[in-house]
Every structure is written in structure tokens, then in C-alpha cells.
Amino acid sequence: MPFQLNTMNNVSLKCNWCGTIIKTNPIVVKTCCNNKPWVFCSNGCYQKWLAEWLKKQEQRTGKGKQRGGLL
Numbered sequence: 915m916p917f918q919l920n921t922m923n924n925v926s927l928k929c930n931w932c933g934t935i936i937k938t939n940p941i942v943v944k945t946c947c948n949n950k951p952w953v954f955c956s957n958g959c960y961q962k963w964l965a966e967w968l969k970k971q972e973q974r975t976g977k978g979k980q981r982g983g984l985l
């Protein structure tokens with residue numbers, strides 16, 4: 915599960931999800947799968963990315979697939 919990193923710097927960065935330039939404090943998260951942190955401009959962008967990330971994790975583990983059986 916991703917965890918949020920504390921950022922105190924006010925630097926201009928680009929949002930990894932939508933590509934907009936961030937001029938306020940960004941939301942920075944790190945996952946076990948990525949070597950570098952992901953930077954987001956808003957909570958909305960972070961939530962959209964998180965939904966996609968969770969969907970991919972379920973597909974990798976097979977939890978999202980139905981197991982077929984005899985009827």
C-alpha cells in the first residue's frame with residue numbers, strides 16, 4: 915500500500931498523473947513497487963492514481979478474477 919511522504923519544500927514540480935505544474939505543497943507518495951516517489955498536485959489526482967494502482971495490484975494477485983466451476 916502506498917504511503918505518503920512529508921514534504922516541506924515549496925518547489926515547482928510536475929504532477930505525475932495529470933502533468934500540471936505544482937506551485938503549492940505537493941502530495942508525495944512512495945510504493946514498494948517504485949524506486950522513486952510519485953508527486954501529485956491534488957488529492958483528486960492522487961485518488962485516481964490510487965484506484966488504478968489498486969486495480970493493477972488485484973490483477974497481479976488474481977483477486978479480481980472469478981474462479982469458474984461446474985454448474
